[in-house]
Amino acid sequence: MAKEKKFVEAITSRDEDFAQWYTDVVKKAKLIDYTSVKGCMVYRPNGYAIWEEIQKDLDARFKATGVQNVYLPVLIPESLLQKEKDHVEGFAPEVAWVTHGGGAKLEERMCIRPTSETLFCEHWAKVVQSYRDLPMVYNQWCSVLRWEKTTRPFLRSKEFLWQEGHTMHATHEEAEARTLQMHKVYEDFIREDLAIPCIVGRKTESEKFAGAEATYTIEALMHDGKALQSATSHFFGDGFAKAFGVQFVDKNNELQYGFETSWGLSTRIIGAIIMVHSDDSGLVLPPRIAPTKVRVIPIAQQKPGVIEGARELLAKIREAGFTADIDETDKMPGWKFSEQEMVGIPLRVEIGPKDLEKGQAVIVRRDTREKYFVALNEITVKIGEILEQMQKDMYNRAEEFLNSHIDTAVTMEEMITKFDTNPGFIKAMWCGDENCEDEIKAQTMGATTRCIPEKQEHLSDVCVCCGKPAKHMVYFGKAY
Amino acid sequence: MAKEKKFVEAITSRDEDFAQWYTDVVKKAKLIDYTSVKGCMVYRPNGYAIWEEIQKDLDARFKATGVQNVYLPVLIPESLLQKEKDHVEGFAPEVAWVTHGGGAKLEERMCIRPTSETLFCEHWAKVVQSYRDLPMVYNQWCSVLRWEKTTRPFLRSKEFLWQEGHTMHATHEEAEARTLQMHKVYEDFIREDLAIPCIVGRKTESEKFAGAEATYTIEALMHDGKALQSATSHFFGDGFAKAFGVQFVDKNNELQYGFETSWGLSTRIIGAIIMVHSDDSGLVLPPRIAPTKVRVIPIAQQKPGVIEGARELLAKIREAGFTADIDETDKMPGWKFSEQEMVGIPLRVEIGPKDLEKGQAVIVRRDTREKYFVALNEITVKIGEILEQMQKDMYNRAEEFLNSHIDTAVTMEEMITKFDTNPGFIKAMWCGDENCEDEIKAQTMGATTRCIPEKQEHLSDVCVCCGKPAKHMVYFGKAY
Numbered sequence: 001m002a003k004e005k006k007f008v009e010a011i012t013s014r015d016e017d018f019a020q021w022y023t024d025v026v027k028k029a030k031l032i033d034y035t036s037v038k039g040c041m042v043y044r045p046n047g048y049a050i051w052e053e054i055q056k057d058l059d060a061r062f063k064a065t066g067v068q069n070v071y072l073p074v075l076i077p078e079s080l081l082q083k084e085k086d087h088v089e090g091f092a093p094e095v096a097w098v099t100h101g102g103g104a105k106l107e108e109r110m111c112i113r114p115t116s117e118t119l120f121c122e123h124w125a126k127v128v129q130s131y132r133d134l135p136m137v138y139n140q141w142c143s144v145l146r147w148e149k150t151t152r153p154f155l156r157s158k159e160f161l162w163q164e165g166h167t168m169h170a171t172h173e174e175a176e177a178r179t180l181q182m183h184k185v186y187e188d189f190i191r192e193d194l195a196i197p198c199i200v201g202r203k204t205e206s207e208k209f210a211g212a213e214a215t216y217t218i219e220a221l222m223h224d225g226k227a228l229q230s231a232t233s234h235f236f237g238d239g240f241a242k243a244f245g246v247q248f249v250d251k252n253n254e255l256q257y258g259f260e261t262s263w264g265l266s267t268r269i270i271g272a273i274i275m276v277h278s279d280d281s282g283l284v285l286p287p288r289i290a291p292t293k294v295r296v297i298p299i300a301q302q303k304p305g306v307i308e309g310a311r312e313l314l315a316k317i318r319e320a321g322f323t324a325d326i327d328e329t330d331k332m333p334g335w336k337f338s339e340q341e342m343v344g345i346p347l348r349v350e351i352g353p354k355d356l357e358k359g360q361a362v363i364v365r366r367d368t369r370e371k372y373f374v375a376l377n378e379i380t381v382k383i384g385e386i387l388e389q390m391q392k393d394m395y396n397r398a399e400e401f402l403n404s405h406i407d408t409a410v411t412m413e414e415m416i417t418k419f420d421t422n423p424g425f426i427k428a429m430w431c432g433d434e435n436c437e438d439e440i441k442a443q444t445m446g447a448t449t450r451c452i453p454e455k456q457e458h459l460s461d462v463c464v465c466c467g468k469p470a471k472h473m474v475y476f477g478k479a480y
Numbered sequence: 481m482a483k484e485k486k487f488v489e490a491i492t493s494r495d496e497d498f499a500q501w502y503t504d505v506v507k508k509a510k511l512i513d514y515t516s517v518k519g520c521m522v523y524r525p526n527g528y529a530i531w532e533e534i535q536k537d538l539d540a541r542f543k544a545t546g547v548q549n550v551y552l553p554v555l556i557p558e559s560l561l562q563k564e565k566d567h568v569e570g571f572a573p574e575v576a577w578v579t580h581g582g583g584a585k586l587e588e589r590m591c592i593r594p595t596s597e598t599l600f601c602e603h604w605a606k607v608v609q610s611y612r613d614l615p616m617v618y619n620q621w622c623s624v625l626r627w628e629k630t631t632r633p634f635l636r637s638k639e640f641l642w643q644e645g646h647t648m649h650a651t652h653e654e655a656e657a658r659t660l661q662m663h664k665v666y667e668d669f670i671r672e673d674l675a676i677p678c679i680v681g682r683k684t685e686s687e688k689f690a691g692a693e694a695t696y697t698i699e700a701l702m703h704d705g706k707a708l709q710s711a712t713s714h715f716f717g718d719g720f721a722k723a724f725g726v727q728f729v730d731k732n733n734e735l736q737y738g739f740e741t742s743w744g745l746s747t748r749i750i751g752a753i754i755m756v757h758s759d760d761s762g763l764v765l766p767p768r769i770a771p772t773k774v775r776v777i778p779i780a781q782q783k784p785g786v787i788e789g790a791r792e793l794l795a796k797i798r799e800a801g802f803t804a805d806i807d808e809t810d811k812m813p814g815w816k817f818s819e820q821e822m823v824g825i826p827l828r829v830e831i832g833p834k835d836l837e838k839g840q841a842v843i844v845r846r847d848t849r850e851k852y853f854v855a856l857n858e859i860t861v862k863i864g865e866i867l868e869q870m871q872k873d874m875y876n877r878a879e880e881f882l883n884s885h886i887d888t889a890v891t892m893e894e895m896i897t898k899f900d901t902n903p904g905f906i907k908a909m910w911c912g913d914e915n916c917e918d919e920i921k922a923q924t925m926g927a928t929t930r931c932i933p934e935k936q937e938h939l940s941d942v943c944v945c946c947g948k949p950a951k952h953m954v955y956f957g958k959a960y
Contacts, residue, residue: 033607035599035603036557036560036602037555037556037557037590040553040554040555041553042550042551042552042553042599042603043552044550044607045548045549045618048548048549048550048551049548049549051551068525068528068529069525069528069529069532070522070523070524070525071522071528071531071623072515072522073520073521073522073639074520074554074592074625074639075576075625077517093582094582094583095581095582096555096578097578097579097580097581098576098577098578098592099578099579099580100576100577100579100589101575101576101577101638102573102574102575102576102627102629103573103627110517112554112578112592119515119522122515122516123513123522126513127513142623143554143622147581147583148582159553159554161551
């Protein structure tokens with residue numbers, strides 16, 4: 001038992017030191033390792049497998065809406081990056097520059113893509129001729145690089161993995177509809193597959209993407225009351241098309257500019273999964289995106305027939321379509337339980353000599369540690385039921401937490417007090433002036449506008465900050 | 481018909497100008513587009529979809545052998561690249577260097593990975609402690625960059641997509657066995673899924689990977705008689721482990737160095753698929769990796785009931801599990817056929833008013849243009865059968881071509897003549913001296929040793945070049 005304790009004690013308590021708890025979980029669950037390039041990480045098998053599950057589910061949702069996958073170069077020439085003024089201002093300060101290749105200095109330096117709007121537009125300017133060629137509904141799974149100074153696993157790193165969708169349309173309306181469609185795809189994915197409730201809406205001018213006309217965001221609430229921007233969808237109007245000369249001949253034989261969108265979700269979302277669901281025993285994964293659903297753990301495995309019975313059970317579980325493994329090492333059962341809990345496998349199935357006698361096994365849920373004694377001939381049905389229930393319960397618990405951390409404020413005093421006593425989202429009225437956003441950020445020690453929700457409430461007539469007439473109800477929060 | 485002709489005429493004849501034919505197919509099938517960065521390409525939807533199929537099939541084969549996917553950084557610090565002498569000599573001349581990031585000059589420049597042995601070893605040096613941690617059997621799907629001067633779509637580009645597997649083992653034997661296991665995985669994949677026959681064997685000293693003890697290769701024969709190295713597997717011994725300090729405590733509590741392997745297959749293989757199977761009408765794809773298996777083409781679609789009948793048929797085909805689409809555009813049927821042939825969809829199903837009356841449709845095979853008149857209630861079974869037959873026939877035709885382009889030579893005169901008259905692989909005896917490889921290359925205008933096959937034949941006692949005692953029978957070929 002001493003060893004087991006040591007294993008679990010390696011995790012700092014979540015309530016004691018949230019940041020250290022997070023780092024401990026990431027490390028002990030073997031998700032990430034550091035490298036000699038500060039801010040660039042190794043995604044270890046346990047971490048990358050979660051990303052693979054996310055890719056699989058999200059990619060299927062994309063393709064169901066007609067998205068086609070492509071791959072564009074990792075390098076962007078400086079002159080290309082500079083074609084759209086707002087965009088280059090937003091990204092130029094944080095890119096990495098390639099200056100030499102093949103032993104020689106380059107005529108023009110190139111950056112490693114921080115995002116690929118420019119490359120997509122360059123391509124479209126060449127291949128789009130007629131309205132018949134539109135829409136172009138593209139996506140790529142790749143890594144991008146932004147020279148961040150302070151980095152944290154998944155949440156902020158120089159290089160990270162993501163998908164970036166880019167589309168070009170014949171009309172303003174169609175492009176806007178696509179932006180909102182992808183915004184909804186993200187929301188459904190995050191709620192249904194990741195069991196993470198969220199608030200959704202439009203970004204204010206100061207928070208929107210460099211070069212966009214409008215940015216839509218999904219904001220989730222972490223267990224420490226901080227917000228995490230989880231996926232964004234941008235509508236560009238025809239700004240980029242004009243900057244890059246993406247023109248097409250319309251049905252009336254007239255030359256028009258196209259309308260563009262882009263939308264992305266990154267490995268950041270794995271940070272959200274950890275910070276919404278996990279606990280002091282380690283990772284808790286929603287069953288739908290858990291790479292391994294079940295681990296079989298034989299008890300008293302040296303006794304005759306136990307290993308064989310456990311292996312039979314494993315085969316049966318796999319046959320029923322659940323990813324599963326078995327821990328046959330010579331460690332003590334308690335140690336094995338701790339490891340299974342640490343890496344976030346949703347269910348463990350314990351089977352020992354007495355269980356075999358009775359023709360049963362014990363299923364234990366990762367999130368609640370609830371135990372189920374189940375007859376072996378019913379076990380695969382039961383596993384399916386418990387996984388489904390667990391997915392629902394995890395969403396409901398997270399939603400309860402979210403709801404109890406959304407509050408309102410009509411004065412600055414109220415807002416400041418509420419951010420101190422019950423950090424989360426605070427709804428407040430806002431005049432639309434960027435100065436008030438700055439002022440609120442300063443007075444609350446960091447709260448920013450997270451989004452303007454579509455469903456507006458009338459909390460007061462005036463801005464929470466300056467007292468001038470209010471334009472919008474906004475969600476404020478302190479963000480990662 | 482004028483338009484149709486123009487569409488097909490855009491492809492140069494394969495026998496007239498192979499290189500131009502290749503470029504035409506790549507372009508007209510919309511696989512690749514060029515960018516403003518010379519040698520970096522856009523993988524368009526039709527091209528990337530083939531890569532996705534390759535990924536799906538090969539990844540499943542990897543995982544069946546216990547491979548785990550990971551992701552390591554895109555950047556390698558110069559000092560890390562330099563740790564293994566042979567490796568840096570092989571790669572340093574062709575890397576791209578990042579010298580600035582976040583607006584400042586870096587203390588140490590970093591290259592964009594040309595391959596990742598160094599990064600994997602750095603990671604293992606940190607996480608491997610005991611024999612219990614081994615083996616590490618990792619793979620990553622990513623892009624790499626090598627500063628090539630002359631580039632061609634798929635075959636040679638600055639940036640390309642690939643998978644790179646890297647493993648670390650406790651013993652020499654286990655690492656060697658893993659190298660050969662992956663070599664066999666590639667061979668099976670290339671034969672079974674890509675319908676490409678090949679010769680396999682070990683590389684000579686001069687042709688092996690920078691830093692490897694042994695390199696195993698899969699060599700395929702293109703339609704112009706040139707060879708294409710299609711996948712390689714490397715055994716490193718403990719050289720890298722020693723250079724990077726990858727050590728573990730063995731069962732006897734003694735400190736040992738690990739043994740390493742790596743193995744890779746890239747988007748180059750798409751070039752092989754094109755150059756082995758395609759024809760003057762465009763792309764021909766082996767059914768197993770064709771992203772879309774069937775295209776339904778309504779004939780006389782303005783007639784009542786035709787579009788509806790075609791859509792019903794499409795739904796039925798999809799329900800049976802075949803990826804399928806439909807061409808409902810207002811183009812002439814002949815034009816639609818040309819397009820379907822150009823992009824390499826294995827089967828088209830034509831359905832018009834007369835077919836509907838008879839309760840049938842016409843299936844046309846892409847490779848042979850063979851026609852099958854099939855009753856609608858048997859069509860999905862028939863589609864499955866034809867696809868399977870097509871896969872087999874494509875392999876058999878390619879194998880026949882390969883076999884008729886393998887010859888032997890016991891003198892240099894014979895070798896030179898044979899490379900001139902019937903280019904392909906030539907088997908010959910070799911003394912093992914690098915000078916003879918150079919001499920043969922010079923005299924034949926470019927033939928190199930492709931591999932030393934495991935199954936040796938005794939063609940003569942002496943080296944085809946110098947007349948000294950022969951050590952191996954070697955396959956020679958002119959390679960892409």
